[in-house]
Amino acid sequence: MFRRTLIKAAFALGFAATLLPFGGARADGPDAGAFIEKLADTAINTVADKQLAETERDERFRTLFVSSFDLPTIGKFVLARYWKTATPEQQQEFLKLFEDQVVLTWAKRFKDYSGEKLKVLGNNKEDDHTWVVDSQITREKGPPIPVQWRLHDSADGNFRITDIIVEGVSMAITQRQDFASTMQGIGGKMDSLLSAMRTKVDQLKAAG
């Protein structure tokens, strides 16, 4: 009982802390760690809100996801050398399918959410426009899972996530290699890739 209260108190404090950097401009620049804390909080509140209808919840999750991640940049990185040779229409469709695939993947992961907490530990500047936020996910049982977030700033000075690194495994690199392998298997044909992605997105939708 006491522990639960403690956790709640810590969570409330954490929440309050995240509000501060957004209250006004700070001398030491924007805080990438606060951005991640606030994002995790909003995501958890969204999926945990039992008042919402399923479709409404999915819609909100998608909006949040698309506005916090730089999906076009990630998509281009994942498609690697095939981006340049794709036609503008293929690029367009690729980005749409990529968004669906990523959003559906993470929506499902969040549906399995069972009370884990995200704790931001620190935040390192990699270069002028890139930050890496160190965090950990703590569970009821077992050691905490280290999670790192790579972000860059957008034109208006806010953040967008470009990669999530879980226990040293980069989601973007994993996907890039998955796509490279798939392309190898189908002789580098963009239309075949798009059709494989359509199938995958349909499967993910069906699995809900």
Next chain:
Amino acid sequence: MPLNLIGKFALRMGAVAAVALLVGCATPPPADDPEAKADFDQLNDPLEPTNRAIFSFNEGVDKILLKPVAQGYRYVVPPFGRDRVNDFLDNLKSPLYLGNDLLQGNVGNAGITLSRFALNTTFGVLGIMDVADPMGLPGHQSDFGQTLGVWGVGEGPYLVLPLFGPSNPRDTTGIAVEWFADPVDIYLEDQHMKWLSWTRTGVSAVALREQYLDVLDDVKRTSLDYYSAMRSLYRQRREAQINNGKDPSKYAPPPKSVMDHKPAPQKAASFE
């Protein structure tokens, strides 16, 4: 690694596979296509056709045997019971963890492993309760493949081993060395209780598969090419474990990426 039981069988399978390896090499891309060449080198999988064949074989074994057994185990044994099994098996590996901590020159981790072993074997009733974790001594795993990595031995080409799954020459060496050097197995053999080693390996395989049920389903569901996703995950994970073995006190920097990190022109997140 915990799969000693199938180890003997696997070694024999490995011999067969070794012959197959000589045959099943991937054709490197032509030299006049530098981008394809870069992809080929990046994936580090010159034996891909053979690896894929062994991967499907493993998938078959998993589908008809290991996964159903692991699912049955999860269905029958409640989480509390499974935690006891996992804690017990983990404690049995303490001598190996300790040896590797020391070989990695990691005295801090060795101290933690030793304290955990002492506490869990006594107050934790032969290791079935991890009493050390709530006392601020969380567990970690270390293995000989990781130790070789900390010493600077490279991974070599990616390999899929029969039954053991994703690996490479370095980690295969690690599995083989631990198979011969595990003090618990040596003791059991000395006591003419080899069957206990085999039982332990079988139970470990099922317990490990149970822990990975959801993760592997997720990878399979979300990837375009399951084989490739597993290869990528394995290689990155091992890299991180080796970096962590070198310096567990801090987060290793994430893998470098050549992503274009120019400021994004889009409208930023507002959380409204």
